[in-house]
Amino acid sequence: MRALESPDADRAVAAATAMRDALGELTDREQVAERLLAASDRHSFDPDTDLDWDAPLEEGKWFLPERLVSLYDTPLWERMSEQQRIELSRHEAASLAGAGIWFEIILMQLLTRHIYDLDPTSRHVRYALTEMADECRHSKMFARLIQKLGTPVYRPTGLTHFLGRVLKTVATTPGAFTATLLVEEILDQMQRQTFPDETIQPLVRGVTRIHVVEESRHVRYAREELRRQMTDCPAWERHWTRLSSGEAAVVIARSLISPRVYAEVGLNPKVALEQARSSEHRRATLQWSAQRLTTFLDEIGVLAGPATRAWRRSGLLA
Numbered sequence: 001m002r003a004l005e006s007p008d009a010d011r012a013v014a015a016a017t018a019m020r021d022a023l024g025e026l027t028d029r030e031q032v033a034e035r036l037l038a039a040s041d042r043h044s045f046d047p048d049t050d051l052d053w054d055a056p057l058e059e060g061k062w063f064l065p066e067r068l069v070s071l072y073d074t075p076l077w078e079r080m081s082e083q084q085r086i087e088l089s090r091h092e093a094a095s096l097a098g099a100g101i102w103f104e105i106i107l108m109q110l111l112t113r114h115i116y117d118l119d120p121t122s123r124h125v126r127y128a129l130t131e132m133a134d135e136c137r138h139s140k141m142f143a144r145l146i147q148k149l150g151t152p153v154y155r156p157t158g159l160t161h162f163l164g165r166v167l168k169t170v171a172t173t174p175g176a177f178t179a180t181l182l183v184e185e186i187l188d189q190m191q192r193q194t195f196p197d198e199t200i201q202p203l204v205r206g207v208t209r210i211h212v213v214e215e216s217r218h219v220r221y222a223r224e225e226l227r228r229q230m231t232d233c234p235a236w237e238r239h240w241t242r243l244s245s246g247e248a249a250v251v252i253a254r255s256l257i258s259p260r261v262y263a264e265v266g267l268n269p270k271v272a273l274e275q276a277r278s279s280e281h282r283r284a285t286l287q288w289s290a291q292r293l294t295t296f297l298d299e300i301g302v303l304a305g306p307a308t309r310a311w312r313r314s315g316l317l318a
Ligand SMILES: [Fe+2]
Pocket: 104, 134, 135, 138, 139, 211, 215
């Protein structure tokens, strides 16, 4: 009660009222961007200086929470030593970071295309540029993490790499924001389990904490824009967004963990991939990671019609 009466609380209430009055004049799109710009001012990081990159990795600590490792709870997992399991978590953390960079680079291009025709002095464009600056720092941070983990650089190859090129070149605006949310929300759910976990390497906790804080703004921006786009866009675009989102879900779900990680820790890649794909626990984990997203996409009409078959095929939807 006392806190509510303090001068600090008075100032906070006055600032909130002033912001509300100022925002009253703005469109919904500009109001969202204004709030996100203010939050970015208050709470942004420089991973190069905010993380201790020189500290050695700690013996016996995981790189990913155990239950998020793709083989957890499979017959193969039961036969693996603790050391081998931790080693697999190291390679899977590097694979997730590699997929993160792949998609952030796609996203930067999608955002550039989105703002190309818009008023550069609008808050909506200023926020898009702020988000691109965040993603530049994130991709450098993930690249530095991969180097520190000492694993191969896992990147989507072949057809997946090519489909990423198609997406960033021809995606419609609602399609672009749907794909953005697909990657951001799935990684976000996993990272929210990672940074508070004391069994995890401190550097990985630091990286995931920074990412969760900054990505929560990106998710808000993409959700609000996608909601507007799905209401305003022509029917063919709505239809196309549904279809392409299902196919994007299949590609993205498969590209999170590179099948190459299994051979790196001495497992038979064919057997390991098979067991990961047929694992009930893995299926439940993927569905849990996408649940917030699929609920939202269902609400705004992206998850509808024949596209839901592809979503089920991706393993992200029950
Ligand atoms: Fe990011």
